[in-house]
Amino acid sequence: MKFKNGEIEGVIAKKLTRFSDERGYLVETFRTDNLPNKLKPAMSYISYTSPGVTRGPHEHEEQTDIFCFMGPGNFKIKLWDNRKGSKTLRCCREVIGGEDNPVRIIVPPGVVHGYRNISEETDGIVINYPDKLYRGWGKKEEVDEIRHEDKEDEFYLDFIKEDKSQMIWLIGNKGMLGSDIEKLLKEKRMAYWASDREVDIIDYKALDKFAKDKQINWIINCAGYTRVDKAEEEIEESFRLNRDGVRNLALFSNKRKIKLIHISADYVFDGRKERTAGYSEDDKTNPINTYGKSKLAGEEEIKKTLVEYFIIRTAWLYGKEGNNFVYTMLRLFRERDLVKVVEDQWGSPTFTADLAEIILKIIKSDVDKYGIYHFTNEGVTTWYAFAQAIYNKAKKLGLLGGKRQVEIKPIKANEYPTLAKRPVYSVLSKDKIKKEFNLKIRSWEEALEDFLSFLKIKEEKLKGKERQ
Numbered sequence: 001m002k003f004k005n006g007e008i009e010g011v012i013a014k015k016l017t018r019f020s021d022e023r024g025y026l027v028e029t030f031r032t033d034n035l036p037n038k039l040k041p042a043m044s045y046i047s048y049t050s051p052g053v054t055r056g057p058h059e060h061e062e063q064t065d066i067f068c069f070m071g072p073g074n075f076k077i078k079l080w081d082n083r084k085g086s087k088t089l090r091c092c093r094e095v096i097g098g099e100d101n102p103v104r105i106i107v108p109p110g111v112v113h114g115y116r117n118i119s120e121e122t123d124g125i126v127i128n129y130p131d132k133l134y135r136g137w138g139k140k141e142e143v144d145e146i147r148h149e150d151k152e153d154e155f156y157l158d159f160i161k162e163d164k165s166q167m168i169w170l171i172g173n174k175g176m177l178g179s180d181i182e183k184l185l186k187e188k189r190m191a192y193w194a195s196d197r198e199v200d201i202i203d204y205k206a207l208d209k210f211a212k213d214k215q216i217n218w219i220i221n222c223a224g225y226t227r228v229d230k231a232e233e234e235i236e237e238s239f240r241l242n243r244d245g246v247r248n249l250a251l252f253s254n255k256r257k258i259k260l261i262h263i264s265a266d267y268v269f270d271g272r273k274e275r276t277a278g279y280s281e282d283d284k285t286n287p288i289n290t291y292g293k294s295k296l297a298g299e300e301e302i303k304k305t306l307v308e309y310f311i312i313r314t315a316w317l318y319g320k321e322g323n324n325f326v327y328t329m330l331r332l333f334r335e336r337d338l339v340k341v342v343e344d345q346w347g348s349p350t351f352t353a354d355l356a357e358i359i360l361k362i363i364k365s366d367v368d369k370y371g372i373y374h375f376t377n378e379g380v381t382t383w384y385a386f387a388q389a390i391y392n393k394a395k396k397l398g399l400l401g402g403k404r405q406v407e408i409k410p411i412k413a414n415e416y417p418t419l420a421k422r423p424v425y426s427v428l429s430k431d432k433i434k435k436e437f438n439l440k441i442r443s444w445e446e447a448l449e450d451f452l453s454f455l456k457i458k459e460e461k462l463k464g465k466e467r468q
């Protein structure tokens with residue numbers, strides 16, 4: 001179905017006036033003597049929308065909306081006439097409203113509408129005064145809403161069309177980091193394809209086959225061989241994935257003129273740096289285990305083949321999906337009275353959700369600041385202090401039930417032998433990424449608290465379901 005730009009019958013966009021004085025400003029959002037005849041607002045609600053996030057598209061069968069976009073934040077509002085019998089059927093229009101253009105938009109039933117917060121960093125506010133009560137009197141009725149929020153829907157596709165110059169292929173979407181990136185891509189309504197094991201990156205032909213006929217502007221590669229200890233026994237396998245697989249992605253990106261974002265690790269360093277500053281991107285690499293060597297080999301393949309790449313080295317990842325140190329500690333705290341943790345290795349824990357944010361920010365900013373970057377949460381700690389923080393915060397949140405106390409005992413790394421040697425000090429300096437992308441990074445403690453709070457909410461939801 002084709003839409004052409006034009007006015008839509010019944011849609012009224014009216015500039016709102018700000019009455020300013022030294023105290024601030026005031027806006028008349030609506031006056032009944034200013035609304036079309038018979039239009040009577042029945043309720044009002046306010047919504048906050050994060051930068052880059054879209055609401056809709058959807059339409060109502062009976063309800064008329066009276067939206068006010070007056071800041072904070074700026075929005076792109078899109079409207080399509082989908083009403084059979086309307087004189088302006090198949091017309092669509094776009095309005096930019098918000099802080100820079102305060103506007104009220106009346107949207108009659110049958111007009112599909114959606115809006116996206118196009119601000120870089122500001123949470124946007126929208127107020128609506130619909131003329132029907134949400135779910136009717138006493139909330140006893142069906143929701144009057146026809147949703148077009150599916151990826152296949154023509155209105156949705158039309159809405160994201162302009163984003164298609166940023167079409168992303170997320171590789172490794174079922175892994176710990178990949179799943180958080182996919183969640184964010186959905187939240188931000190960014191256009192993407194996703195694959196994991198089913199498109200084996202070691203097989204170049206599989207890449208070609210998957211991508212045939214697909215437009216792709218960016219690849220985010222989260223696939224990798226990540227079992228640090230096992231890599232000492234599976235040297236070939238780790239190189240096949242972390243070097244050869246990455247070489248395939250670099251060659252493929254080069255052939256198709258795709259920008260590649262690849263994730264690498266702190267373990268490319270030996271950890272012997274003086275402990276006053278973290279490793280910078282230009283510091284000499286010298287991996288001391290197979291995993292680190294294979295990750296470095298992957299970096300080399302990219303540097304050899306591509307110009308338009310971002311290699312992001314990160315460290316000590318934990319996230320909602322997959323095994324990680326936080327989950328292991330929580331399990332041990334539930335099972336044991338004594339937990340021994342290494343106290344002489346330093347690093348910076350990193351929440352995958354925070355890394356996912358910066359990766360999408362790089363894509364959105366679409367600037368040619370290619371190269372290697374370091375990203376972790378702020379702060380430096382040891383595995384022992386990290387474990388203590390997990391215990392204390394989890395206890396406070398009630399994630400570790402009962403009064404039982406667990407003793408956490410610091411031990412030296414040589415008392416806990418592992419197949420792979422670990423760098424003693426693998427702290428990464430984030431100066432470059434902060435400067436180039438104007439970032440504020442939160443501390444590892446704050447991110448950890450956020451993660452544990454998420455686990456608490458999840459636990460409560462599960463309990464609630466069990467009780468039902």
Ligand SMILES: NC(=O)c1ccc[n+]([C@@H]2O[C@H](COP(=O)([O-])OP(=O)(O)OC[C@H]3O[C@@H](n4cnc5c(N)ncnc54)[C@H](OP(=O)(O)O)[C@@H]3O)[C@@H](O)[C@H]2O)c1
Pocket residue numbers: 171172173174175176177178195196197198199200201202221222223224225226241245263264265266295314315316317318322
């Ligand atoms: N975890 C950390 O602490 C950490 C620290 C620094 C850097 N990194 C790097 O960050 C990236 C993401 O780490 P993560 O912990 O999220 O990894 P992860 O959970 O192990 O996810 C990797 C994903 O890639 C998939 N995969 C494996 N082989 C594949 C193949 N041949 N083709 C396509 N997909 C394949 C895996 O499937 P299977 O699960 O079925 O194998 C998995 O879903 C990796 O590059 C890692 O080296 C991680």
